[in-house]
Amino acid sequence: MDTLGIEAFLSIVRHGSLTDAASSLFISQSTLSHRLAQLEREVGMSLIDRGRGLRTLSLTSSGQEFLALARRWEALIQETSQIRTRTKNLTLSIGAADSIQTYVLPAIYKELSKYSKEIEIRIRTQQSTELYQLLERGEIDIAFANLEQPMPNMLVKKFLTEQMIVISKGKLPVANNTLIDHELDTSNQLFFEWNPSFRAWYDRWIGDRNYPPIRLDAASLIETFMDCPEKWAIVPMSLARRYEQTGEFFIYQLESPPPERVCYQIQPRNPRSSAVESLRILDTCIHAVMD
Numbered sequence: 001m002d003t004l005g006i007e008a009f010l011s012i013v014r015h016g017s018l019t020d021a022a023s024s025l026f027i028s029q030s031t032l033s034h035r036l037a038q039l040e041r042e043v044g045m046s047l048i049d050r051g052r053g054l055r056t057l058s059l060t061s062s063g064q065e066f067l068a069l070a071r072r073w074e075a076l077i078q079e080t081s082q083i084r085t086r087t088k089n090l091t092l093s094i095g096a097a098d099s100i101q102t103y104v105l106p107a108i109y110k111e112l113s114k115y116s117k118e119i120e121i122r123i124r125t126q127q128s129t130e131l132y133q134l135l136e137r138g139e140i141d142i143a144f145a146n147l148e149q150p151m152p153n154m155l156v157k158k159f160l161t162e163q164m165i166v167i168s169k170g171k172l173p174v175a176n177n178t179l180i181d182h183e184l185d186t187s188n189q190l191f192f193e194w195n196p197s198f199r200a201w202y203d204r205w206i207g208d209r210n211y212p213p214i215r216l217d218a219a220s221l222i223e224t225f226m227d228c229p230e231k232w233a234i235v236p237m238s239l240a241r242r243y244e245q246t247g248e249f250f251i252y253q254l255e256s257p258p259p260e261r262v263c264y265q266i267q268p269r270n271p272r273s274s275a276v277e278s279l280r281i282l283d284t285c286i287h288a289v290m291d
Contacts, residue, residue, distance in 0.1 A: 002035070002038060002039050002042055003073075003077060004035050005035045005036065005038050005039025005042065006039065006070050006073050006074065007025065007035075007074075008021070008025070008032050008035040008036050008039065009036060009039055009047060009048075009063075009066075009070055010070055010071070010074060011024055011025055011032075012032070012036065012048060012057060013059065013067060016057060017057060018032055018033060018057065036048060043066065045060075045062040045066070046060050046062060046063070047059065047060060047062060047063035047066055048060065048063055049063075089274065090118055090119040090120065090274060090275075090277055090278045090281075091119065091120045091121075091122075091141075091272075091274045091275055091278060092119050092120070092121050092122070092141055092142075092275055092278035092279065092281075092282060093121075093122040093123075093124065093139065093140040093141045093142075093275075094121070094122070094123050094124070094140065094141070094142055094143075094144075094282070095123075095124040095125070095126055095131045095134055095135075095140040095142070095143040095144070096123075096124075096125060096126075096131070096143065096144040096145070097125070097126070097127065097128050097131065097144065097145050097146050097263075098125055098218050098219055098220065099146070099192075099194070099219035099236065099239060100144045100145075100146070100160075100263050101123070101125045101144075102219060102220055103219065103236070103238045103239045103242055104144070104160060104238050104263065105144065107289045108282075108285050108286055108289050108290075109123075111285040111288055111289055112281070112282060112285045115281050115285075118281075119278050119281065122140075124139075124140060128145035128146045128147035128195075129147060129149070131143035131144075131145045131266070132145070132147075132149050132151065132154075132266065135154060135266060135267070135268060136151070136153075138268075138272070141267065141268070141271055141272065141275040141278070141279060142265065142266065142267040142279060142282065143265075143266045143267070144159055144263055144264070144265055144266075145263070145264050145266060146194060146195045146261070146262075146263060146264070147195055147196070147264070148262070148264050153268060153269055153270075154266050154267065154268060154269065155266065155267055155268070155269055156264055156265075156266050157264065157265050158262055158263070158264060158265075159263045159264055159265035160238075160262070160263040160290075161260050161261070161262050161263075162236045162237040162238055162260060162261050162263075163236070163237045163257070163260055163261075164194070164198070164234055164235065164236055164237075164254075164257055164258045164259070164260065164261055165234070165235065165237060165240050165251055165252060165253055165254065165257070166179060166184075166232055166233070166234055166235075166251070166252040166253075166254060167222075167226075167232065167233055167235055167239075167240050167243050167244075167249050167250070167251055167252070168226075168229070168230075168231065168232035168233075168249065168250055168252065169226055169228070169229050169231065169248055169249055169250070170228070170229025170230055170231075170232075170250070171229070171250065172184065172232060172250070172252055174252065177253065178252075178253050178254070178255050179252045179253065179254050179255055180255060181205070181254060181255040181256055182207075184232070185230065186206060186209045186210055186211065186212050187210060187212065187213060188212075188230040188231050188232060189212040189214075189231075189232055189233065189234075190212065190214050190216060190222050190225050190226065190231060190232070190233040191211070191212040191214065191215045191216065191233075192215075192216050192217075192219060192222065192233065192234075192235070193215075194236070194261055195261065195262075197258075197259045198234075198258050198259065198261070201258040201259060202234075202258065205256060205258070219235070219239060222235065222239075223243065226249075232252075234254070234258065236261040267279065
């Protein structure tokens with residue numbers, strides 16, 4: 001595929017006009033138009049709807065579908081360039097779910113950073129299902145996810161099991177140091193769906209009460225929305241301990257708690273040659289912190 005054409009296409013998407021796109025690439029507008037037309041001939045479809053005049057550019061339906069492919073192509077070109085200029089022999093690409101990335105792995109990353117002179121390290125944060133896809137495509141070497149998804153070419157094992165508890169900035173209804181579940185006001189809950197087993201438990205636990213009005217997809221947002229003493233959330237112990245250290249949060253046990261949160265470590269059975277030693281070093285760091 002024509003690299004110059006893809007470069008022109010992506011520049012037009014980013015800038016929204018031929019004039020600005022050409023300027024960003026330090027080429028003439030006619031050269032840019034030629035490269036785009038050549039790309040459209042090569043892929044056999046119109047990508048840009050030019051409208052009436054050059055200032056009203058938008059993607060065609062085919063162009064919208066092609067955009068994701070073009071961005072992946074651009075990323076591959078950049079990675080190829082990095083391989084040519086790489087001075088380190090070892091590489092390691094780690095993917096993790098947001099809550100694991102933020103509240104479980106930092107201590108391990110701190111240990112791993114001691115090897116940054118030997119290993120080129122790349123960190124990615126994705127949804128658990130997306131992490132399995134990245135592993136299959138070879139875009140990451142190891143993942144830490146909230147979801148177990150057995151795959152024949154992957155090694156999947158439990159990485160961490162932790163209790164689920166309640167955090168709040170205020171005093172919630174308790175008896176014998178345990179929350180009275182049915183007295184919890186779910187309209188004040190910040191809901192986060194940690195995994196399918198948590199959701200199945202929650203649907204039974206909530207009964208005929210209303211579902212929470214605030215639902216989050218990033219654990220780091222919990223603190224943002226915890227803006228009054230009545231608000232509360234069900235979180236893993238690793239997250240609760242982090243908030244407890246601020247001195248602003250209380251920790252509570254549920255009367256009928258959800259299943260423990262299980263984090264999984266996933267990696268290919270046959271990793272890339274440049275990642276084999278890196279994975280061994282990471283494993284050493286994990287044991288240094290977790291054991």
